[in-house]
Amino acid sequence: MVTFTIPQPTYEAPDRGPAQGSAGLRAIETVSVIGLGYVGLPTAALLASRGLKVIGVDLKQDAVARINEGRAHIAETDLDMILDAVVKGGKLQARTSPLPADAFLIAVPTPITADKKADMRAVEAALASIAPVLKRGDLIVIESTSPVGTTERAAAQLRSLRPDLRFPDAAPEQADVFMAYCPERILPGQTLRELVDNARIIGGLDHASALRAREVYAHFARGKMMLATSREAECAKLAENAFRDVNIAFANELATLCEGMGVDPWAVIRMANLHPRVNILSPGPGVGGHCIPIDPWFLHHAMPEQTPLIAAARGVNDGKPLRVANRVQRLASRFKEPVIAVLGLAYKPNVDDLRESPAVEIARTLADRGVGRLLIAEPNIARLPHELAGRPDVQLVEGSVAVAEADIVTILVAHSRFRNLDRAALASRVVVDTVGLLKAEQA
Structure with a gap:
């Protein structure tokens, strides 16, 4: 592990134009973002909106084509508006392979394998893809959530591919290429705002790398920037999501306990949270998204x-x-021939993101067991996911239609649109409210 002293533990990003570059180094003018998904594309759009030339790279040709038309392939507030402007202005182009740049931001997925271990193949492939175009003075930042030690292993991989360049794991403060780890901290649906406002941890393999990476984020970030080692930054990101997972687990376990004792868990949580030092989270049907179910x-x-x-x-x-x-x-x-309304498939309210969604798992389990006819209401998608598509007993419908025809209404996601459903119709159905949508309104 490389250790160094940071003389300034926190840094308030100034409200100014493009950074001028570290002493003796060229200014960062071109940034390549590898991976144009829920994190990479908004980040690329923000950087381009600040005047940098951005080269986005993604293996999905359909996504690349849409981006080059100024249209996002993901749903995110205000992203289409910014994307259209930067593409038309010539500041952002998408490709399926990297070009030379001054900085490379890697934002590819890091799922888990069947035995719950980190699958780092996408990160390794991204590093291999940029190796041929690296040059002296370049910066590499990994944003993908990763196990502790990933940035060091990335440096070793690149060192083997480019022995003509010095990397900071082997030549701290004297490297040709700078390397850092800077995890994202965003909430889907509010990604652009949170990319700008949230604090950032910038973990360098050496001090020079941390400072160089800070120059990139200073173009758009207004939150505090804390400089750290790469291992500290990697561990902090995992700790954040493990903390949330543990607290959600307590809420879910408490809800199960309350239901078993015939007690309203939502009332119990509201009362317990009146204590000034208690803040129990809301229970739900499980935990979804690409971070919390995986990173711990x-x-x-x-x-x-x-x-x-x-x-x-x-x-x-x-x-x-x-x-x-x-x-x-x-x-x-x-019921003889039960009809079950399933309200929501996304992993959280008001997004179209189905990654690791417990709602999808519940619907698939019910369909696999042939429990009844499933009427799926998910207002943020146009077609069923592959786990549910093509089944004769599963249909995607409007929420009002699902409630009207159902014997059982299962509320799995607290989408805002579900708050307008006919309460009289719901009152005459068997309701399984896993997210407390109706309880919250009563409160």
Whole structure:
């Protein structure tokens, strides 16, 4: 591990134009963003909107084509407007392979394997793809959520591919190429605002790399920037998501306990949270998204004997969708030919993101078991995901239609649009409200 002293622990990004560059270095004018998904594309658009030339790289040709037309292939507030402007202005172009640039930001997925270990193939492939175009003075920043030590391993990989260049793991403060780790901290649906306003951790493989990376984010970031080592930054990102997972697990376990005792969990949580030092989160049908269900495993597999709490929380949250499916199945057994409304498939309210969604898992489980006819209402998608598509007993419909025809209404996501559903119709149905949508309105 490379250690160094940061004389200025936090840094308030100034409201100014493009950075002028570290002493003796050329200013960063061209940035390549590798991976144009939920993090990479908004980041690329913001950088381009600040006057930098941005080269976006993604393997999906359909996504590249849409971006070059100024249209986003993901749903995100205000992204289409910014994207259209920067593409028409010639500041952003998308490609399927890298070109030379002054800085490279890697924002590719890091899923888990079947045995819950980090799958780093996309990061490794991204590094391999930029190796041929690297030159002295370039900066590489990994944003993908990764196990501790990833940036060091990335440097070793690049060193083997480009032995003509010095990297900061082997030549700290004297490297030809700068390397840092800077994890994203965004909330889908509010990505652009949070990219600008949220604090950033910039973990350099050496001090010079941290300072160089800060120049890039200073173009658009207004939150504090804390400089750190790459290992500290990697661990901090994983700690954030593990913290949330553990707290959600407590809420989910408490909800299961309350239901078993015939107590309203939402009322219990509201009352407990009146305590000035208690803040129990809201329970739900499980935990979804690309971060919280995955990232805690990176910490657990690093030191499994020292992380029983993280593993237990994962078990609670991973087990919640099956509990919900079993409950719906028991209720469905009361009906001869049950019709089940499933309200919501996204992993969180008001987005189209289905990654690791517990709602999708619940719907798939019910469909696999043939529990009844499923009427899926997800207002943010135009077609069913592959797990549910093509099944004769599964149909994507409007929320009002689903409620009107259903015997059982299962609320899995608290989309804003569901707040306008006919309450009289709901009152005459069997309702499984996993997110407390109706309880919140009553409160």
